[in-house]
Amino acid sequence: MQQLRKPLQGLGNIIRFNWHFYLIALLCIGLLLWGYFIVSDHLKFYFLVLLSMVCLSTGLSLIASFYIYDFSDFYSLKWLKKSYENRSIVNINAGFDETTIYLKQVFPQSTIQILDFYDAKKHTEISIKRARKAYPLAKSCLTISTLHIPIQYQSIDLIFLILAAHEIRNSNERTLFFKEIHRTLKPNGEVYIVEHLRNIPNFLAFNIGFFHFYSKKNWIKNFKASGFDIVEEKKHTPFMSIFKLMKNDCTP
Structure with a gap:
């Protein structure tokens, strides 16, 4: 790659x-x-x-x-299997998109829609504002609300949220957001959530900064409440977790 x-x-x-x-x-x-x-x-x-x-x-x-x-080789996306199929893919960010360019290399025959749920009134992290200024989003990126994704019902094969979902600080809002993702996903579609967790390795690495992350228990609560099951969990370094989700009525 x-x-x-x-x-x-x-x-x-x-x-x-x-x-x-x-x-x-x-x-x-x-x-x-x-x-x-x-x-x-x-x-x-x-x-x-x-x-x-x-x-x-x-x-x-x-x-x-x-x-x-x-x-680490995180941005090589080796944790994904390269596919030449034409699949409908959505990559959702929180105002800073570092990954679409790499997803295009993994899925060269697919069209990737870029969505941004950043809301300056809700997401007040100064780091995001600086990132948006330094790396403006692509013109094709569509700004959305966490409560509504303007995509047709069950039309998407793959959805990615890479180091973005934790910026939704309210747990109920996260659940509603995942319900919207659930609505847009095809019956056998997959969602990949990549996050740091509020755990011992991230505490040792980032000290009080680990409070910006959420525990695995909290994520599971959001996933279950929105109709998803974790079908696979991988660790990329001790500090990052990759969750593969599917609709719980389609879980293998």
Whole structure:
């Protein structure tokens, strides 16, 4: 598969879109270093512990980001089987689309519709705004609501939500959104959800940042309530989960 990503593109985007977090970390490191040299000797140990914690947390998040988005082969999409069939495919993003270009290489004979459910009033993450500014969406991308997907009933073979669904912060809204996906999917169609989970590996990698993700239990609740079953689950690195869903009345 053609290599389209630049070296360190993943890590660079993480820093570029979330630079405020790293600026705060640098300020904390600077203040703790300054404090370490001016406090009395019996307090130096505590400043050193805090300094070590901030450096370790920041360093681990950067190393994990590099490993996941640059060092691993995630964007090669080897977890998908290449198909030359003409299939109806939808790729849904939350305002930042990094994957359609790679899906086109996996499904070269298929037409891929790009949908964007980003709503500035609901999805207030500053990182998404920066990503949208840096990487404008394709002109063919259709803006949708999480409560309505303007696609015909049971007309789609494959639907992808790659690192996007967690941006829907309300659980009920996620369920309603998956019900809309259920409506548009053919009886034997498949949905691929790729997400970080709120679990120990992501806590170790991203510290409190793992609260931006949801637990597997929460995802299963949303899937079940919208009529889906998980027919396959894969891990891509310890930090990312790939769920393959089918309608629960069509599950093998």
